[in-house]
Structure formats: structure tokens, C-alpha cells
Amino acid sequence: MTRLIYGLMILVIATAGVLCFGPWYHTQATLVLTSLFKLLGLVIASITSFITFSRLESGDPQRRPWMIMAVGLLLYAGGQSILTIYQVFLHVRIPFPSVGDPLFVISYPLIITALFWFCLISIRSGLPLGKPLIFWSPALAVLVAFAASCYPLLAPVVASGDPGAEVALNIFYPVASFVALAPCLVMLRTGLKFRGGRLLLVWLPISLGFTAVLVSDILFAYMTTVDMGWIEPAVDFLYASGYALIPIGALSQAILLR
């Protein structure tokens, strides 16, 4: 099982790399494949999170956060499906803001809540995961990074003169991504503590996947305000591999509870 999970992780990262860094990047075929690849990843992540929720008994600490995560991912998948419709079926440039944005906006607080909840469960588990300051140190590092990058990241957005909704979303996404990145890196550190165990196969892909998506969210926000189109393949790669890694972690957790 361990080999299968690692194999799957390598396969999805390699597939995302081939789609985003090959000479075929930006062709219609790749656009369609990347779009469907992302959507499929999110749908599977949501389904497997629901399965995990259903396999946990009432009163199990992780039951509610898995439910919240499943709903958050479902809404996120809903947002992504709107983008897919624009890209794959309508063949038009995705408008910004689009109908998908309200779904994305609602999904963020849910995913953030679930991730913080997982952190709280971990620190209260009694397992030797480090003193509180050490345990939360990745979150503190994100806080410092946010403080340092807040102005260069958000000032161009505010000064862009874009319509209000566009500016609001371009502020919301990177800020929400930074907030989500904090518990995500805490869970990455926690997951690495389980090296050699099945729990690593749950928390490594989930936290790496979310980290990739959230970092690309931040880069995307910066890319849209500053002329940085050259990083677009890297951003797409991070999105695609992130969306594909999250379901692998959720699937590992569902299998673990079987």
C-alpha cells in the first residue's frame, strides 16, 4: 500500500509536470486536460473526505473536521467546475470575477477551519509532537512571511484601479491563502513526525497538496497585478499537482479507517 501511495504521488506530480512544462502548454488539448485533471482531483478529494467522515464514529475527534473539509472541497470543486465550463466547453477566457468565485470564497473559511481543527486535535492528542511553541512554529513563520510580503503583494492590487469586486477578490485570495497556509504547514511538520508510518501517507500528500495550491494562489494574485506571465506554467503545475495530491491523502485516511 505504501509503495502504491508513493507511486501515485509521483505519477500525479509527473503528469502535472508534463502537462504544464511541455511544448504543448497553452494548446487547447492541454488546457482541457489540465482543467479536467484539476476538477477530477477536487471531486475525488471531496468524495474521499466524505467517506472518511462516514467511517469515523460519532464522538471521534476528526469526524467533524473531515465533514467540514469535505464540504469545503465540494464547494471548491464547484468553483473549479465553473472555470472548467468556461475553458473546456465555452472556449472563452475566464471572466474575473466569475460565477465560480462565490463558491471559492465560501470554501476557504471551511477548509481553513478544518485545517486548524486538525492542528488542535493533533496537539491535544498527547503524542510527543513538540512543545506548543515548536508545534505552532510553522504557523508563526507564515505569519512573519505574510507581514513581510503584505505590502509588496497587496499594494499593487489596491493601486491597480480595477473594479471593486476584482480588487476585493485579489485581496481576499492571497490573505485567505496565507491564513490557510499556517495550519497546513503545521500539519506538514506533524505528518513528517510519522515517518515510516501510515499516518505519513495521509498528512504528507494533504499538507503538500494544500501548500502547493495556496502558494500558487498567492503567486497567481501577484501575477495578475504585476507582469509576471512567465511563471504561469509553474503556477498551473502547482495547482494541478496540489489538487491531485490532496485526494491521495484523503484516500489514504479512508483506507486507514477501513
Add this chain to the structure above:
Amino acid sequence: MSEQLVDKIIEILGPFMGENMARASLRVYVNEIKINEGSFKPEHLDMLVLRLRTGLTAFAGKEKAQQLINNILRLKHTGGV
């Protein structure tokens, strides 16, 4: 005897939480129940699983945690061998 028992518990917990975490957890819990690591015996297993249960349930749910705990408690009957 005690070392053998610890190794058996690690054999049970290792595939789930990794050998390092299993060993570190055992060390912490054995200290908590104020037993010298060297004198850890099968009769101490009940006290150990009381502490282990919270950690296991947090990450794997009650049912899976109970499976692992049952496997550990079986060591009482084999004397940890």
C-alpha cells in the same frame, strides 16, 4: 524481557505512526506512569494503553485505535514475547 516487550509494542504501532514516533510516545507514556523504562512489564500495559488511546483515537478514530490497543493488550497473555 522489558526490551522485548517494548519492541513488540513498536512492532504494532510502527506501521501506523512510524517507528520513531512509536518509540518516542512509549518513552513519554512510560515516564508518565512513573515506571523506569527498564522495568516495564506486561502488567503495566493497561496503564500504558489508557494514555495511548487518546493519541491513537485522535488520528485514527475509536475503532482503529481499539484494534491497535487490543493487539497491544494481547501481549499480556504472551508475556510480551
